[in-house]
Amino acid sequence: MTLTEYIIQQIINALSLGSLYALVALGLSLIFGILRMTNFAHGDVMMIGAFATGLLSAAGVPLAIGLPTGIIAAAAAGLVIERVAYRPLRGAPDVTLLLTSLAVTYVIENLGILIFTASPRNFPIPGWLDLSFDFADGRVTVTAITALTLLLTLLSLIALGWFVSRTTAGLGMRAVAEDRIAAHLVGLNVNRLIAGAFGLASAFAGLAGVLWAAQAGVVDPQMGFTPLLKAFVASIIGGLGSTTGALLGGFLLGILEVFIVAFLPPEVGPYRDAIVFSLLIVFLLVRPAGLLNANREIKL
């Protein structure tokens, strides 16, 4: 295997991991943009999507039905969380919302443990997802699940881009994020748009959850924690509240993690997360507002 092929292989791996971070970070960023809150329950929404698909798969339902169902289940969970936990707190201080989202996380995860136990269960995937395609005489391999991840991420991003720049609902969500008072004054249905943004962000989380579980092969009620943390980091790197920033941050983080393992000595591998978080601290010292900050007044 030549170095070029090795690098190409690692880039493919990095894009695949980065896609998942980006999908989750995108949702976090959409919600942050509107409510000025990091929705820690976002990882649990992801888990709900993965569980819905996983349970259906285990019951023999094909992925073509299981995946959309998982996405819808996640979107529905997001809508319920917004309606029950966050909407009653509209106008409350930002930190109240933040603490509430932590509480929601505990409730969902513990309900999950109560119903499904904390131990991981098998996430069956159809045989075709295990196929892999070889290039350059087998020196570069793309698995079907990687290809599917990249394809679905790309399609989601295109659809989202179209939605927020061409439709009245999408423009309305951006308007609510920019200036809620002005959004009220032009007669936008602010509550409905906030709910819509939650549904949308949660659908992305659902998709990411299913893809994550398909790659890992297992689901458990606490599976959302790690991706949430990574996506949170990605959205900080990108600049909180900036969706483009979240995407950049997600892919950057994916590349960083894969390359640390791929190009540094094997003894360093276990310290991957420590290195990533150290780099984050350094990065925040240099650019406290992130790569592309939509809200300059927000710093961590």
Next chain:
Amino acid sequence: MPNRVDAAMPLLAIENVAVNYGAVRALKGVSLELFSGEVIALLGTNGAGKSTLLRAISGLIRPSGGGIRFAGKAINLAPPLEIVRLGIAHCPEGRRVFGGLTVADNLRLGAATRKDSAGIRHDQERMAELFPILRQRWRQTANTMSGGEQQLLALARALMSSPRLLLLDEPTLGVAPLLSREIFKSLAALKRQGTTMLVVEQNMALALDLADRAYVLRTGEVVLSGSAGELRNDDRVAQAYLGGRG
């Protein structure tokens, strides 16, 4: 000119409206009538309650007492969305255009309560004619424009809902004097087309040139009202300004 039916009944009737911000009484029972086709100026110093009154009309804040009727319908408990639908557009202080959105998209959202897409496109075109600078900036995001240009956009955005009543809060705040006069020329043109307006404005001379009548507010109360002509020569108006919050 107001038509006969409307002349009999005010388009907007504010009766004894009170607003409290916590312990602060921002409005202490303000009454005001506005007839269709009329332009009324609200005068007074900062903190007199002018913006608060506009916010109460457009549903951003709920009055703690009194009544607001628009076209005969009580609106003091209605949400902003409903009030825009009924035909009141509020062009807020500080412009508050959607900075990250293009001029065209700002106008499109101004018509958020409307469903007639052909009519919306027609009105976008009308705004581009009324304010040629907007046509030049059509695909630019609003935050790339000067304060005065943003003010025109805010005005055009408010007009996009086809309002029967336009509430304007400090349309010349932070705008260069020359452009302030331009903005008031546009408002005069709107008035000639029959647009009913309630205008809050610091520049008394500009406001009284435009308005038919005016109300002077001081610490949450109407202390003076009358025709623009009368008030222009009334020393008490100047006193209300100079007197501060006394």
